[in-house]
Amino acid sequence: MANVLPIFRQVAPVREVFAAEHLAELARQALVAEAELTPKPGLVDRRGTGAHSDLSLDLMRRSASAIAPFFADMARAAQSMPFSNALRTEVAAIGRAAEFAMLQVTGGSNSHKGAIWILGLLVTAAGQDIESNPDTIAKGAGLLASLPDSVRPQLVSHGDMVRARYGVTGARGEAIANFPHIVHIGLPALLAARKKGCTETNSRLSALLDIMARLDDTCVLYRGGAEGLTIVQKGASDILHAGGPGSAAGDQAMLQLDHELFIRTISPGGSADILAATLFLDALERGQYAVQEDNSLSEGDPYGAN
Numbered sequence: 290m291a292n293v294l295p296i297f298r299q300v301a302p303v304r305e306v307f308a309a310e311h312l313a314e315l316a317r318q319a320l321v322a323e324a325e326l327t328p329k330p331g332l333v334d335r336r337g338t339g340a341h342s343d344l345s346l347d348l349m350r351r352s353a354s355a356i357a358p359f360f361a362d363m364a365r366a367a368q369s370m371p372f373s374n375a376l377r378t379e380v381a382a383i384g385r386a387a388e389f390a391m392l393q394v395t396g397g398s399n400s401h402k403g404a405i406w407i408l409g410l411l412v413t414a415a416g417q418d419i420e421s422n423p424d425t426i427a428k429g430a431g432l433l434a435s436l437p438d439s440v441r442p443q444l445v446s447h448g449d450m451v452r453a454r455y456g457v458t459g460a461r462g463e464a465i466a467n468f469p470h471i472v473h474i475g476l477p478a479l480l481a482a483r484k485k486g487c488t489e490t491n492s493r494l495s496a497l498l499d500i501m502a503r504l505d506d507t508c509v510l511y512r513g514g515a516e517g518l519t520i521v522q523k524g525a526s527d528i529l530h531a532g533g534p535g536s537a538a539g540d541q542a543m544l545q546l547d548h549e550l551f552i553r554t555i556s557p558g559g560s561a562d563i564l565a566a567t568l569f570l571d572a573l574e575r576g577q578y579a580v581q582e583d584n585s586l587s588e589g590d591p592y593g594a595n
Contacts, residue, residue, distance in 0.1 A: 309364035312415055316360045316408045319569040320353035320401060323561055326493050330501075330524065330543060331550030332561050339547075340512075340556040343398040352391050352400040359387035359405075360412045367416030372429075376413070377436040384409050403508070403562040406460050407468070410434055411566055415573060423476060423570040427468040434464035447511045455515065457505040460559065468566070470504050475567030476574075487535060494534035494543075496567055501525035501560045508558035517555045524549065 324346055327334040333344050362383045370376045387405045392398075414429030415421065421429070452459045463470060478499035482492035502525040509518050524546035531538035550556065 309361045309368060309416060312364045312412045313357045313359075313361035315572050316412055316569055317353045317357035319408070319565045319572065320404060321350055322493075322568050323565040324349035324353070326490065326497070326564075328543060328547060329494070329497060329561070330547040331521075331556045332558070340550050340554045342554075344395070344400055348395055348398070349400055351394050355390045355394040356387040356401055356405055359383050359390065360408060363409050363413045364416035367413045372417065372433070374436055374439070377433055378439050380409060380413050380433070381438040381441065401562075403460055403559060404565055407464065407562050407566045408569060410464055411468075411569060423574050424467075424472055426570060426573070427472050431465050431467035434461060448507045451507040451510045455505070455510050457507060457510065459507045460562075463563075468563075470500055470563050471567050471570060474503055475500050475563055476571060479567060479571060482533075487533075491534040493564065493568070495529070497560060497564045498525040498529050498534070500563050500567075501557050502529065504557075504560050504563060506557050506559035509555055513553055513555040517553060520549060520553070521546075521555065521557050521560075 324333055325335060327336055329339065331340040333339050333341055333346055333349055335346060338345055363380050366376060366379045366383065370379065384405050387409070388402055391401055391405070394400075410430035410433055411426055413433060414426045417429060418425070448459045448461075451457065452462075458466070475496045479492055479496040482495040483489070487495065502522050504522075506518065506521065509521050513520065524542070528534070528539050528542040528546065531542045533539045534543065
């Protein structure tokens, strides 16, 4: 573990409590921003429930609020403990408590399980050094994910079944690889669209579509199999090649993909989680600290989309 030292301090610095609360609030805002982003093929947004029958925009917002305090707990653990197996075990226990809180709020629906894993790791890594850049935070999160969870329940999840059947790495593999679909796809796509002068909404949609086009989304594989994954990846790629969000051809292609996913009840939830994490790291990178509690689209809100 000698390579850990450049990324994590062996004794985390003492920080004011607001830093942990700030990281948790940014994570909550990122989840809400992802949910509210419209239109998203197959996903819950301002128009409706997408391919889901058990989720809604209001439920996604309430779920994000329910799990936010647990992100703060993860950040506080990172600030008070050195990088170690003990920290990994503590964060995993907090994550399971967050999942329970999520299920209580949603009545048993899985609104943010993948996001708890991804954002939990990133919040923990950022809690060890809040001034790090996205690449360093992703590497720190990857190192943490590579450590064993000594008390992981021996239950087979949907992700486990998909990984075994299709030979994909899933959310754990994404984390251990230092989140390439965030660092090398989501963030660059978001920044490139902004640089071209796209609205913030279309910039985020472009990032989502780029992620969808390349991610072996286990949510898609579970619901739609290999054929469903091909439909999602090709459909997202076709939208981008047609001109992307905001263009007449791109918007028409987006509606077609949305309809196809609705009919097949396929939801690219893994891509949505990656987008939320992308927005979280983007806000940290840009030094966004004035977060509006009511998510109003104001100048101080890092996730106020056009």
